[in-house]
């Protein structure tokens with residue numbers, strides 16, 4: 001089938017940006033996508049409602065970028081949107097964090113690569129699960145206390161985020177090694193390093209990267225952890241050592257459960273792996289093909305509860 005152009009003609013609809021959404025979940029989603037903002041515009045701007053013109057411009061930029069990227073990956077052998085109907089949906093996946101003139105457009109659901117679906121599937125869901133776990137609804141809070149169940153008051157748990165990145169040389173480690181490691185360490189890190197966590201979310205990402213000081217290609221492999229822990233519990237150590245490869249860990253913690261802080265922590269945890277949009281199409285297409293069907297994230301403890309009202313989630 002001939003490849004259609006990425007222009008707004010043909011099957012691509014035009015999105016007209018109306019408003020910037022100022023809810024905390026929208027801020028969390030924009031935060032997570034901030035590595036893709038033009039001219040290296042940082043996190044703060046994507047969180048700031050005052051910068052509405054910039055946010056609208058950012059989403060317009062991202063709509064055409066992701067259209068172009070999907071076509072590039074298709075040409076490089078990625079078959080997910082091979083059928084033309086699926087491809088048309090992919091071309092018209094609605095943006096996040098803004099209201100447009102197009103309501104009711106169906107998301108493409110390709111959260112492995114689509115920045116908008118990444119934000120809906122990972123960021124918004126994590127945010128709402130945390131809010132639900134901490135605040136519940138008034139009716140449920142009442143029900144819990146009348147049944148003698150512990151109800152977590154917003155201030156009673158700290159928000160902890162731990163992001164650990166390893167750089168595995170492609171010529172020494174192949175992707176199956178990383179997928180195996182993911183299976184092994186998914187729960188182990190929580191058990192060993194944050195045993196007091198009442199609820200947690202663990203997510204992994206893999207992206208191709210180039211090490212600065214030479215031209216060695218590496219898989220940048222990142223474990224992202226969001227945990228709700230009691231104030232007395234210790235945070236894991238920020239320094240991490242691996243005798244095989246370079247690695248780095250960032251640990252952040254905030255007390256209490258302010259929605260703004262939760263949004264920031266959810267955005268930080270689920271920051272979009274930028275190289276998926278910028279890395280060599282052949283490597284990214286191979287990565288997406290190999291990881292298909294692999295679970296890259298899981299919820300534990302009080303965040304396992306799916307009692308979120310359906311309409312709160314984008315899909």
Ligand SMILES: [Zn+2]
Nearest residue numbers: 093108114117
């Ligand atoms: Zn999508």
